[in-house]
Amino acid sequence: MTEAVIDAGDGDADTGADREAVEQERSEIREFVKGLSADDIKSGNWFTKLCAQAMSSYTAKVDWQYFQERYEGVPPDGIVDQRIKMAARYAALEGGLSAGAYTAAVVSTLGSLGGASPVTVPAAVATLMVDVVFITRLQLRLAYDIAVLYRVPLDLSDPDDMWKLIRVAFTIKSGEAVREGVTKAVPAIVRPLIKRFYSGEVLTAAKALPVVGKHLLQKNVIKIGIPLVGVPLAVMLNRYTTLVAGRHARAVFRNEAQVIEVAEGLSKRSRHPQLMLWVAWLVIRANHKIADNEALLMRHLVRLVREQHQVVDEQLARLVDIDPVEVWRRLDAESGDLSDLLDVANRVAAVDGDVNAREKAVISELQDRCHRG
Numbered sequence: 001m002t003e004a005v006i007d008a009g010d011g012d013a014d015t016g017a018d019r020e021a022v023e024q025e026r027s028e029i030r031e032f033v034k035g036l037s038a039d040d041i042k043s044g045n046w047f048t049k050l051c052a053q054a055m056s057s058y059t060a061k062v063d064w065q066y067f068q069e070r071y072e073g074v075p076p077d078g079i080v081d082q083r084i085k086m087a088a089r090y091a092a093l094e095g096g097l098s099a100g101a102y103t104a105a106v107v108s109t110l111g112s113l114g115g116a117s118p119v120t121v122p123a124a125v126a127t128l129m130v131d132v133v134f135i136t137r138l139q140l141r142l143a144y145d146i147a148v149l150y151r152v153p154l155d156l157s158d159p160d161d162m163w164k165l166i167r168v169a170f171t172i173k174s175g176e177a178v179r180e181g182v183t184k185a186v187p188a189i190v191r192p193l194i195k196r197f198y199s200g201e202v203l204t205a206a207k208a209l210p211v212v213g214k215h216l217l218q219k220n221v222i223k224i225g226i227p228l229v230g231v232p233l234a235v236m237l238n239r240y241t242t243l244v245a246g247r248h249a250r251a252v253f254r255n256e257a258q259v260i261e262v263a264e265g266l267s268k269r270s271r272h273p274q275l276m277l278w279v280a281w282l283v284i285r286a287n288h289k290i291a292d293n294e295a296l297l298m299r300h301l302v303r304l305v306r307e308q309h310q311v312v313d314e315q316l317a318r319l320v321d322i323d324p325v326e327v328w329r330r331l332d333a334e335s336g337d338l339s340d341l342l343d344v345a346n347r348v349a350a351v352d353g354d355v356n357a358r359e360k361a362v363i364s365e366l367q368d369r370c371h372r373g
Contacts, residue, residue, distance in 0.1 A: 044213025084246035095238030098131035143169035150257035263300035291352035
């Protein structure tokens with residue numbers, strides 16, 4: 001989405017401004033597709049090129065302040081909901097425009113792409129790619145918007161953060177979980193098509209952008225792989241796959257925002273920032289497993305303690321197995337009110353759900369030692 005598409009309108013109604021924005025976007029994307037070779041499409045390298053083209057200028061302009069100027073005073077949840085609906089509306093409009101061009105000739109040309117010149121992209125394939133690139137860029141930027149709105153830090157020059165955005169935007173790795181509840185959000189008539197779109201092997205491959213490109217192309221071919229699918233179903237497939245993607249991004253980034261909120265509160269209130277990290281890690285390792293939210297919380301705690309308290313604990317960073325005796329030794333060396341450490345332990349234990357027996361045992365021991373102190 002260019003800024004023009006994003007800000008075309010916030011209502012639910014299909015407006016002339018929406019259509020004009022979608023047409024403008026399709027025109028830009030046709031120029032992008034013209035620059036692709038048949039090898040780019042077959043290999044999935046089109047996605048590598050799209051990521052560079054789609055995100056570089058966008059991320060330079062779109063930040064949290066950008067949204068505050070347009071939605072001043074509105075909580076993130078209210079803005080995110082509107083943007084998911086808006087993206088789904090644009091996806092549906094684009095689906096209607098593309099579906100009219102999906103003919104038998106397009107389907108047959110896709111099957112023979114392997115014999116095409118490496119340089120020349122058949123016109124029928126270019127038709128499909130405009131649709132695929134539009135939806136791909138839309139969902140990628142929507143996920144980025146949601147991360148920004150929840151103030152989840154993403155540096156897209158960092159390969160790990162870029163992969164994180166891609167994984168969230170296209171439900172990679174977590175696709176199984178998405179498929180379990182996906183039909184609850186869609187009308188009965190389109191559920192079989194949605195299920196088919198999300199069926200098949202979940203992409204868990206290495207962080208290789210061309211692999212993602214091939215994966216996304218294969219998923220989107222379903223829109224023309226069903227004879228006489230028609231405009232209505234193509235519109236609904238675009239709309240509801242974008243809704244699913246947006247809601248998935250909202251769940252992931254909202255959860256991370258909640259974890260960051262916990263970490264910020266703990267760091268701000270802490271009177272023992274270095275010891276806080278040891279206590280937090282002891283609770284996390286109590287049952288010898290690390291839940292995703294626990295790992296996320298620890299990462300943000302370490303970052304915040306470094307930024308806010310200028311504390312970097314190299315010993316903890318090198319630690320393989322944490323010894324409770326070492327934590328208790330550090331605790332016993334402290335004097336005064338240690339209640340902030342008890343708060344840390346309780347909040348860390350609860351960040352992944354119910355507190356288990358081993359976590360309770362650590363908290364109980366910590367409580368006794370804090371009271372003795």
